[in-house]
Amino acid sequence: MGAKRYPLIDYLRVLALFLMITYHLVYDLDHWTNSSLDVGHPFWFLVGKTAALLFIFLSGFSCGLSHNPVKNGLKVMFFAMLVTIATYIVFPEQYVRFGILHFLALMMLIYPLLQKLPDLILILYAPLAIGLGFHLKNILVNTSVLLPLGLMYPGFASIDYFPIFPYSGVTALGILIYRYFAKSNKLQAKSKEKEKSPKKGRAYPMVTWISRHSLGIYLIHQPILLSIIYLLKALQLIT
Secondary structure, three states, rough: OOOOEHHHHHHHHHHHHHHHHHHHHHHHHHHHOOOOOOOOOOHHHHHHHHHHHHHHHHHHHHOOOOOHHHHHHHHHHHHHHHHHHHHHHHHOOOOOOOOOOHHHHHHHHHHHOOOOOOHHHHHHHHHHHHHHHHHHHHEOOOOOOOOHHOOOOOOOOOOOOHHHHHHHHHHHHHHHHHHHHHHOOOOOEEEEEHHOOOOOOOOOOHHHHHOOOOHHHHHHHHHHHHHHHHHHHHHHOOO
């Protein structure tokens, strides 16, 4: 029997990828060209934040579907550290210390502990974590050690920062929703051997493929976007 997939999750993950790539394209055009696009506009902020929250929520949900979330977490953490190294080389003043991949990896690694928590604890934790995150962002400390928690130091800057507070609250919501669907059997699953045709209750094969390779797409999309932009600038097609 092949691994089961949930079409709704695949569609939502593809939506998150689309929003993320769109946001990063606008970001790159705003920062590296003379485009009139403004990535700081509330609309683009909403696009980027929606993509990130979807990824975090889906990660919490998907941990319940995974046979080995710790192994997945170690894999994601490996790539997260590569992102840290790469951004330190290219953007030493704003390199990624604790970005979304670091956050997702940590949540996967501690999922065996999270899954033991009763529903009531997770229900209480979600809003408390989100609220605490909004409170901590107004507090400055004189160390970088507490960055994963959401406590920043004076002058801190990063092109990608997703601390435990508030975002673990979104992870908790993903876990809760998974439990609800798992208990009520409201999501229709299909085995991977039956992905050939988009019959009722199944995702299209391309959607499934993109969803399954979302990590790889996340890792390569920015280098591809920047390469295209610099190529167009070299050809003087854009300025």
